[in-house]
Amino acid sequence: MKRRASALFAVLVLLQVLFLGGMGASYYAVDAVGKEIRLKTAPVDPRDLFYGDYVQLSYEISSLPWSVWKGGERPEEGQTVYAVLRRNEAYDSAVAVYPVKPQAKDGEAILQARVRGWGESEHLNLLYGFERYYVEENTGKEWEERSGQAIVTVKVAPWGQSKITGLVFEQ
């Protein structure tokens, strides 16, 4: 009985270590094998930029015209959709959004997203999970002086995970 309890405890701790380690490892793997995309952020108002130690980002691909939607009926709030991105000059932009995962063609990247917004929205609003960029504490002032549009580089792994690798403000 006692043995079983201690084995159970060991498994419980191990699972937590594996969870944290696995989370870290998977994102390092995204770094290593992920495909890089460059995204343009929507114009950022520096005053709205900071609360806490992160930048709240909104991308051009966060709010899309309904013409890119390829799913017939409009999606519901919270539904998972897939955005197809294509490089266009210096950065990537969304060319289509599907309700099921499409096959990626050459030079395209596919991002999983979630539909945001209620009722009849003018735009197709999407959340990708990388709308937040953490900065070092007490560097808010420096960041605040830069404003306008930024280019964010994101790495997307073949299995769908994605992470921000850099943020550069356009001069």
Add this chain to the structure above:
Amino acid sequence: MSRKWVEEESRQWVERGIITEEQRRQIAELYPYKRSISEKLPVFGALLVGAGILTFVASNWSAIPQLFRLLLIVLTMSGFYVYGYRNEERGAKALGISLLALGVITFGAGIFLTGQMFHLIAYDARAFIIWSLPAILLAWMYRGRLLYFLALVILNAGQLYSAISFQQFSWLLLVLLLIGAGGYALQNRQRVIFTALTPSILLHGLLYLIVENQAIGWLILMSAILYAVLDWLSDRQARIAGQLGTLISAFFLDVFFIFFLGEMNNEQAPLAATFFILFAGAFVLSYLGKRKHSEALTLVEWTIFLPFFYWKAGGDVMYLLILFVFSGYLLWIGHREEWSSKVNAGTLLFLFSTFVGYIQVAWGFLPKSLFFLGGGLLLFVLNAFLQRQRHKRLRDEGKGGSQV
């Protein structure tokens, strides 16, 4: 009563020849030594260190390379767990449980740190769900009240976060609360565990109603159903403690209605037919449970659940009246059962009710002045009644053959 008090007092009893020295020893044995405050120190220590870890993470400790940060977190967490386990094994339960709780807190810090490292946001309560799992499992494994409270805090914080940030209700968090924390409470029927559980369940209920844009009045029904279900719990202490949680939640809900009923429109009341059928069902269930335990008198407690929010014109006055009735009842039953925490709660709630009444008076003086007067008179009557009870008890005790 403390062991020390019994030991001191009983010396006189032996001197007067009421009991023998052997009986004195046996009586004293009935009262365990109160745990000294020093045994609580590890708990406070755990809380402080936990706060330190969290602020450490929040400050984004920029100097350390990312991989090392993660490694540090994993090592700290494992360290807390291993030392907690060892201390628990060798019988230092308080210290062991505190260290295990620190392990759980570090695990949570690790989840949020990894999120920060990779600039992630999860648009739901996922992180809290994962975080709560070790807290619940360890509480079950080691019967640690601290771990149970930690689990409650994580589950409640997760639901609040989900509701505020994403306007979503997490059913999984509710299931974890009911099965994980509720199951633990049923296994370890301590009063404070139950008193903390029921308001947590109702908090989840409230957040559900807010997120789904439903009438707040449903929360009264939820409290009533929870109360009725608890009537079927065989353990008296746990039953009363859990029900006290629902009653106090309902009390404050009534206060809410006193202030905001006038500003609500009809759409903000629950569907009457459904409400009353379920309400009547819960009442019958509660009555049958009470009859089984021959406690039918406590049906008075149902006054706090009465749905006066359907009556726009006079609902607030009725609720104010109910606040007085309920706190007066709590005072009375506390004296009857000589349960001092009930007397204290009753006194506090009575004063609070008077205060609420006073605020209401500031708005509409005349109709409520009568009511205010009633409250004051009630207090006098109650006082006179309690005094008489006390005198009676003292007299009975004076005769020698007293029953308590």
